[in-house]
Amino acid sequence: MTRKLRCHALALGVTVALALSGCGGSDNTATTAGNGSGLEKTTIKVGALPVPDPVSLYIANEKGFFKEEGLTVEPVTITGGAAAVPMIEGGQLDISMTNYVSTFVAASQGKKVKLVADMYQAAPNTFNIMVPKDSPIQTVADLKGKTVLVNNLKNIATLAVTTQLKVAGLTDKDVKFVEKPFPDMGNAIMSGQADAGWLTEPFITATQSQHGFRKLVDTMSGQTADLPIAGWMATEEWASKYPKTLAAFNRAISKAQQLASSDRKEIEAMLPKYTKIDAQTASVITLGTYPSELNANRLQKVADLMQEYGYLTSPLDVKSLIVTPASNG
Known part of the structure; x- marks a missing residue:
């Protein structure tokens, strides 16, 4: 759970998290409600890797899906999902891309992280x-x-x-x-x-x-087969503090995921804009799938597999990590 392209891709390694664990951050992007949107926070920083997995973040920005929700999203390039844990803990990021293996390991170690939206699922030959x-x-x-x-x-x-x-x-x-x-x-x-x-x-x-x-x-x-790979995470505290902001993010991302799932051309057009993948390569690479909502049963498969192979020492109830976004506020 890397990128210069896929450099730290998905695996989003655990070791780099330690290097950033001392980072702090101020909540200087917060904007209180009062501008008519009803959101607790209207500008957020979202961590993502320059790889195909988080393409919906960029689609949602370009298509205006976030703006429709009264939300300004500032993408921040990260080195990996595990590295992002201390960044969301410290406030440098509001939400970040992560892979599920890294997330479940972090949760088993007591990290207060929550999954807020799905992103990427494996397909044959990915x-x-x-x-x-x-x-x-x-x-x-x-x-x-x-x-x-x-x-x-x-x-x-x-x-x-x-x-x-x-x-x-x-x-x-x-x-x-x-x-x-x-x-x-x-x-x-x-x-x-x-x-x-x-x-x-x-x-x-x-x-x-x-x-x-x-x-x-x-x-x-x-x-x-069809293993869930990556999703979006936030801290438990952030999700509780900004439920309407989170719901707005989730609606926009879900809309972009549905577009990515239904029209590969949207993905191909976007990849050269935020990755080092050129248009020709984007047209031929094998892509996974882009689920529009988190499914606890699918994700539980990952946690159970991790326990079977010793990545987790005890069972993990994935449902406890999923945040259900608030309805429109």
């Missing part, structure tokens, strides 16, 4: 293990004793790979996971630093075209 075209590795079982690159350790990347290792009769102890930013994986594998890499778009397409890489396995299959 997160693949890739190998060079002439690699002797032909099956997942062949990864035994090999080095696999992931963008973050002990997160969605390693969890997804481990589920595929299990199918092949292996465990995470049978491979060596090494952390490497997505943009660097192709060259690292080509130079012999690793044998395979867990990649997402646009890097799946990039390594195929530049190096002739081939797919070893789609890690979003079997146990992880």
Whole structure:
């Protein structure tokens, strides 16, 4: 749960959170109600990565969906979802993108975070293990004793790979996971630093075209088919303090998610405006899906999978983390 493109993508690593944990912040973007909108706060800062997942944030801004709600949203580029936790705690961000693995780990550690809207769900071939075209590795079982690159350790990347290792009769102890930013994986594998890499778009397409890489396995299959990947989070305190603002954000995001889901051209047109993905690449990459509302049953699947593989030490009731936005105020 990264970006220079997908650099810290989704995995949005836990380690970087520590580097930012000392950051404080003032609530200087707050605007009290009285301007006719009825919102407790009319300008908010929202953290997002320059990757396809949060495209609805930018669609909602460009289409005026936030303005229709009386809300001004200022996107802030972050390095990862876990890094955003101290930023929302400190007040530098009001709402932020996060991946669900990072969120559930944070919640299990006592962090008072809440999920406020859905964002991105895996689809076939959106997160693949890739190998060079002439690699002797032909099956997942062949990864035994090999080095696999992931963008973050002990997160969605390693969890997804481990589920595929299990199918092949292996465990995470049978491979060596090494952390490497997505943009660097192709060259690292080509130079012999690793044998395979867990990649997402646009890097799946990039390594195929530049190096002739081939797919070893789609890690979003079997146990992880259609796995929820990323969403929007806020602190429990913020969600309680600004319920009308949150509801306005949620309505606009939901509207943009529905547009993204129904018209891929909207996504293709937006990606070059806030990522390093050019128009040609945007037209061919494989995308996941964009759910318009949080579904506790879908998200519980992630938490249960995390417990099965030791990412959580006890059961987590996902419903307790979901905020139901207030109705129109």
